[in-house]
Amino acid sequence: MSTPTGTDPRFTPEIGDDLPPGERPMIAVVRAIPGHEEQLAAAVVILAAAVRREPGCVEFRTFREAANPGVFHLYEIYTGTEAFRTHLTTAHVAHFFTELARHSTTDAKSLVQLVELPTAEEH
Template identity: 35%
Template sequence: MFSLVVQMQVRPGRRDEFLTGMAANAAASVREEPGCLRFDVCSVADDPDRFVLYELYRDADAFAAHKASAHFARWRQVAEQVVAGQVNTPGELLVSHTTGESA
């Protein structure tokens, strides 16, 4: 499985816009993309404008389909306005343990 960890720094005062846009992107990704298995948006302690995303896709082709989707294009328009910096770390899921609970 293809995994992606994204660290994002949001411009001061743009947190609510970021969360609205990102929540819509994440929900549409899981709902509309059969290859998107997980899309988590996490805040970072002590920095209200910093976030970490964890995305999990069936494979690299499913991630490519995500990047080609209409909802991702809408998110990119929001991101241009609200995101100050971003670091993407792609990888492969090797081990997973879960209780099945989610937020």
């Protein structure tokens, strides 16, 4: 496993070398410190705009829980593991990690790597 250099280790996930090839899907659940919901929402919006411009980003969608407005879900897909590693070294991710430190209770465990199941046709 490796962690990109120059990133905050509290928030930077370890990236396994055993992930399947191809697109790299994942989801992160980010929880705001009570009273910091709007600041964290603003940071998520700024991050999303920048990430969507990354060449390795296939999809980056953000959601806020309807019943709990201090909880955000970030759904991300990159072209592959290397694109995700590159994503973690960008200035906008470093800035977002600074905002996480100020406005959230999140750490690197909030990011979950996903493996897509085959469709019925692929079975």
